[in-house]
Amino acid sequence: MSVLVKFGNRITLPLVTLGLMTFLGACKMDMPPGGSDPGDLENISYDPHPYTIIKPDHFPPVPIPPDNPMTMEGVQLGRMLFYDPILSADSSMSCSSCHLPQGSFTDNLAVSIGIDGIAGRRSSMSLLNVAYATNGLFWDGRSPNLEDQAMRPVEDPIELHNIWPNVIVKLKVHDTYPEMFRKAFGIPDRDSISKELAVKAIAQFERILISSGTSKFDQYQQGDLDVFDDEELDGKLMFFDEGEPLNLPDAQCFHCHGGLTLTGNQYFNNGLDSVGNLSEFPDKGRFDFTGNPNDQGKFRAPTLRNIAISAPYMHDGRFATLHDAVAQYADNGFGVINEDIFIGQMGFPIGNGQYTGLNNYQIGAIVKFLHTLTDTTFVNNPDIQNPFK
Amino acid sequence: MKNFIFLFLAIGLFTGLQGCKDKTEPSGGVDLKATFMATYNGTQLEKNKDYTFGTFPLLFLRYRMYLSDITLIKEDDTEVKISDVEYLDFTPDSSPSDLSVTPEITYKNVPEGNYKGIRMGIGVNAANNAKKPSDFPADSPLSIETDYWPGWASYIFMIIDGKADPDNDGTKNLSFSYHCGSDMVYQEFTINQAINVTSSGANLNIEFDLLKLLTQEDGSLYDMANYPVTSNDVNNFKVALEVISGVERAITIDQ
Numbered sequence: 001m002s003v004l005v006k007f008g009n010r011i012t013l014p015l016v017t018l019g020l021m022t023f024l025g026a027c028k029m030d031m032p033p034g035g036s037d038p039g040d041l042e043n044i045s046y047d048p049h050p051y052t053i054i055k056p057d058h059f060p061p062v063p064i065p066p067d068n069p070m071t072m073e074g075v076q077l078g079r080m081l082f083y084d085p086i087l088s089a090d091s092s093m094s095c096s097s098c099h100l101p102q103g104s105f106t107d108n109l110a111v112s113i114g115i116d117g118i119a120g121r122r123s124s125m126s127l128l129n130v131a132y133a134t135n136g137l138f139w140d141g142r143s144p145n146l147e148d149q150a151m152r153p154v155e156d157p158i159e160l161h162n163i164w165p166n167v168i169v170k171l172k173v174h175d176t177y178p179e180m181f182r183k184a185f186g187i188p189d190r191d192s193i194s195k196e197l198a199v200k201a202i203a204q205f206e207r208i209l210i211s212s213g214t215s216k217f218d219q220y221q222q223g224d225l226d227v228f229d230d231e232e233l234d235g236k237l238m239f240f241d242e243g244e245p246l247n248l249p250d251a252q253c254f255h256c257h258g259g260l261t262l263t264g265n266q267y268f269n270n271g272l273d274s275v276g277n278l279s280e281f282p283d284k285g286r287f288d289f290t291g292n293p294n295d296q297g298k299f300r301a302p303t304l305r306n307i308a309i310s311a312p313y314m315h316d317g318r319f320a321t322l323h324d325a326v327a328q329y330a331d332n333g334f335g336v337i338n339e340d341i342f343i344g345q346m347g348f349p350i351g352n353g354q355y356t357g358l359n360n361y362q363i364g365a366i367v368k369f370l371h372t373l374t375d376t377t378f379v380n381n382p383d384i385q386n387p388f389k
Numbered sequence: 390m391k392n393f394i395f396l397f398l399a400i401g402l403f404t405g406l407q408g409c410k411d412k413t414e415p416s417g418g419v420d421l422k423a424t425f426m427a428t429y430n431g432t433q434l435e436k437n438k439d440y441t442f443g444t445f446p447l448l449f450l451r452y453r454m455y456l457s458d459i460t461l462i463k464e465d466d467t468e469v470k471i472s473d474v475e476y477l478d479f480t481p482d483s484s485p486s487d488l489s490v491t492p493e494i495t496y497k498n499v500p501e502g503n504y505k506g507i508r509m510g511i512g513v514n515a516a517n518n519a520k521k522p523s524d525f526p527a528d529s530p531l532s533i534e535t536d537y538w539p540g541w542a543s544y545i546f547m548i549i550d551g552k553a554d555p556d557n558d559g560t561k562n563l564s565f566s567y568h569c570g571s572d573m574v575y576q577e578f579t580i581n582q583a584i585n586v587t588s589s590g591a592n593l594n595i596e597f598d599l600l601k602l603l604t605q606e607d608g609s610l611y612d613m614a615n616y617p618v619t620s621n622d623v624n625n626f627k628v629a630l631e632v633i634s635g636v637e638r639a640i641t642i643d644q
Contacts, residue, residue, distance in 0.1 A: 058523055059523060060522055060523040060525075060527060060532050060534065061523075061526050061527045061532070062527070063527035063528075135482070135483055136483065141483075240538075240539060240540055241540060241621045242539070242540040242621065244620070244621050244622050245622065250621065254538075258534060258535040258537075258538075259522070259534025259535050259537070260522075260523065260534060261534070264534070264535035266482050266535070267482050289485075290485035291485060292485050292486065292487060294436070294437045294487060295485075335560070335562060337552075337561070338437070340450075341450060341550050341551070341552060341564035341565075341566055342564075342566070344562075344564055345564060345566075345618070349618075352556075352562075352563070353562050353563035353564060353617060354562075
């Protein structure tokens with residue numbers, strides 16, 4: 001300012017000021033696009049409204065992390081980000097490209113394809129009831145929570161193949177998102193938009209992906225015992241090992257797919273591959289995360305809710321039909337040392353630790369029971385559909 | 390004068406309420422830290438490790454259980470309940486290591502004093518077992534759905550899973566799975582063990598030895614080859630009762 005005063009006339013000051021602004025403007029061209037004035041969002045009100053997750057009465061309470069409370073504004077932002085291809089490097093794919101509502105938030109492919117057309121090595125997992133998954137995410141459990149999980153596909157070279165700084169730049173200059181971030185998280189300016197907040201919003205949206213509780217199975221659980229036909233009931237009894245009084249064999253399914261979400265979110269070698277040595281598994285599964293040799297070939301048991309509409313099956317999508325998947329289990333595995341103990345216990349015991357396996361009727365009955373887990377109310381819920389359509 | 394009458398009434402009411410209590414509720418005491426450990430023949434349990442069980446090898450995959458109503462017993466037989474329910478998973482698959490974990494639980498406000506024993510239930514007491522996981526908040530050990538079995542309408546009180554090779558042919562083709570549940574198999578027992586809780590608190594090491602657990606009262610090993618699994622028949626608790634009753638013999642408490 002003292003320099004300007006030295007010029008001492010009214011014309012010089014505006015010229016110098018203009019020059020300074022031009023200079024600064026030129027400098028600004030070299031700054032990352034989307035740079036913002038401090039406090040440029042503070043004129044937008046920040047008044048978040050708590051979001052109450054709608055869940056069936058017979059479902060357990062939904063665990064919510066204390067550092068990411070659910071708000072209407074957060075869920076709305078998360079839903080937009082989930083469906084918006086802005087997260088990918090070429091703006092061609094979004095989270096929803098591999099997690100579509102009609103497939104119970106899978107893509108119904110054996111393995112998912114990223115923006116460069118490269119196939120991943122594993123099938124996309126259903127996001128139904130993912131809020132209850134508190135024992136790691138992905139098939140190998142490498143991600144501890146939804147916030148961490150949502151961070152990863154953006155920079156995965158065979159998924160969205162982007163980098164977060166690019167995403168943040170696009171979000172900062174976007175017409176809508178800065179205001180939505182302000183309303184969801186109270187940030188003062190565009191520069192406060194961060195990947196941490198973006199994934200918090202996505203996680204909030206994913207936590208509302210809860211069963212409607214209207215499937216045939218849920219109706220039965222709620223006391224409508226006539227809803228199952230005989231075959232479905234047989235399947236249910238075998239699935240939950242409750243068939244002994246009726247001379248139905250145990251299928252042992254519920255040990256890995258138990259509880260109302262029909263997954264314990266634990267990790268198993270479910271007897272898919274015959275290997276002489278654990279290191280021969282084509283996909284090492286959980287071992288990739290834990291480094292424990294005994295975890296080779298183990299994968300997280302997925303939810304079986306909506307399983308009939310989320311084909312194909314297994315971590316690599318090797319089975320096209322439910323019948324093929326159940327029939328695989330019916331053969332009692334291969335005896336690989338880290339196969340789960342229940343893989344070898346299908347059917348009636350015949351001594352010396354051996355079991356009969358399941359016959360075609362029993363396999364079919366279990367498949368029919370699995371169809372009772374279909375929840376079309378959930379997949380058609382308007383609150384979870386693509387907001388851009 | 391009215392104030393004095395009110396004061397006497399309040400003292401009388403307070404004294405009366407205290408007299409109605411059967412148990413001393415912890416308040417204003419110190420910390421008691423309990424460290425739980427699973428062992429096999431005295432050494433810390435390891436998943437997937439070969440152990441010798443009598444004449445044949447076996448390995449363990451899972452060992453977890455519920456404890457209920459953990460109560461300290463004073464020398465004058467008054468009781469201090471320090472926990473309603475605990476869930477001990479010694480082999481969580483969230484652990485990258487095969488070495489079993491050693492859960493540590495600190496009980497707050499335990500009254501100082503000399504105790505002569507500790508009582509606990511193995512499993513979930515009848516009051517809680519009448520409920521379902523969805524009846525409990527997400528942070529409750531009783532909200533764990535996979536350890537509830539609708540067939541029994543019960544929590545699975547204890548799970549011991551593994552593989553054995555009873556015919557010593559080099560292949561562990563016998564899977565054993567002892568899943569014990571239902572009110573019929575709930576076990577409660579008292580361990581006579583001096584426990585001194587001083588002004589600086591107390592540390593307890595509580596060990597469960599699986600070899601002792603699978604050793605019967607007469608000293609013989611459990612007949613795993615013939616009874617490798619618990620029955621799902623709600624009228625047949627033979628194996629479940631035999632296995633869960635071994636916990637009393639398996640437990641050691643050190644201070």
